[in-house]
Amino acid sequence: MSAKISPIEIIPEKKKRSIMSRLWPLSGRRVKHRTFGALKPWRNGRYLRAKADFAPLKKRIWLVIRADDHEPSALQEKLYLQIEKHYAALLPRILKALFVEYNKVRRVQPNIAWPQAAKPADLLPIIPLDAIWLEHGAGHPFVLSFQSELDKDHEFHVFFREGKLESVLFEN
Numbered sequence: 001m002s003a004k005i006s007p008i009e010i011i012p013e014k015k016k017r018s019i020m021s022r023l024w025p026l027s028g029r030r031v032k033h034r035t036f037g038a039l040k041p042w043r044n045g046r047y048l049r050a051k052a053d054f055a056p057l058k059k060r061i062w063l064v065i066r067a068d069d070h071e072p073s074a075l076q077e078k079l080y081l082q083i084e085k086h087y088a089a090l091l092p093r094i095l096k097a098l099f100v101e102y103n104k105v106r107r108v109q110p111n112i113a114w115p116q117a118a119k120p121a122d123l124l125p126i127i128p129l130d131a132i133w134l135e136h137g138a139g140h141p142f143v144l145s146f147q148s149e150l151d152k153d154h155e156f157h158v159f160f161r162e163g164k165l166e167s168v169l170f171e172n
Contacts, residue, residue, distance in 0.1 A: 029041055031048055031067075031070065031071050031072075033071070033072055033077075035077050035080065035081070036048075036050055036052055036063055036065070036072060036077070036080070037050050037052060038050055039063075039065065039067075039072070042064065045070075046066065046067070047064050047065060047066055047067060048064075048065045048067045048071070048072065049062060049063060049064045049065070050062075050063055051063070054084065054087075054129070054132070055084050056084060056087040056088055057087075057128075057129060061129055061130060061131055061132065062130060062131035062132070062145075063080070063131070063132050063134070064131055064132070064133045064134070065133075065134045066133075066134065066135045066136050072134070073136060075136070075140060076134045076136060076140075079134055079140050079142060080132065080134060082163075083132060083142065090165075092120070093165055094144065094158050094165065095120035095121060095123055095124070096120050097158060097165055097168045098120065098123055098127070098146060098156055098158065098168060099117060099119070099120040099123060100168070101156060101168040101169075101170055102114075102117060102123060102126075102127070102156065103117070104170075105154075105170050112151070112154065114126065114148075114151070123146075126148060127146040127147060127148050127156060128146065128147075128148075128149075129144060129145070129146055130145050130146060130147040130155070131144075131145040131147075132144055132145075133145065139161040139162040140161075140162070141159065141160060141161045141166075142160050143157050143158065143159050143160070144157070144158045144160070145157050145158075146158070153172065154170065154171065154172055155170075155171045156168060156169070156170055156171070157169045157170075157171060
């Protein structure tokens with residue numbers, strides 16, 4: 001009996017991928033958005049982030065968007081535009097809540113060399129707005145993160161739900 005030998009199939013050589021693209025497959029994918037600009041995947045692709053122009057501050061801050069559908073939702077875009085529009089009106093309440101937490105952290109952790117703030121408005125140069133986090137879900141939650149350029153190890157997060165300030169937390 002003679003066995004029939006099938007011809008060898010020639011498989012075309014695959015284009016080699018860089019080591020970085022194999023280690024981090026999401027690094028090249030960007031989402032272009034009309035309001036937010038070029039967003040990059042972050043935190044294992046669960047979030048998108050970019051430096052965005054924030055009109056009330058006339059500077060760029062981090063914008064972090066929960067994007068399970070791989071792009072921002074229309075509600076997240078609308079929420080960002082509302083935050084931008086009403087930021088000046090929200091700021092006194094935000095600063096008042098931050099002031100309490102800031103002073104509490106200064107008392108509990110005296111080794112952190114932060115300047116004393118006599119009133120809530122004194123916090124703006126010490127811990128300016130660094131990021132806006134847009135989540136999704138009931139109540140359209142969002143978080144404003146305040147952080148000093150001089151101290152990247154500590155951050156204050158102001159949580160909102162349904163447009164109301166919910167809580168302030170310090171992160172170390």
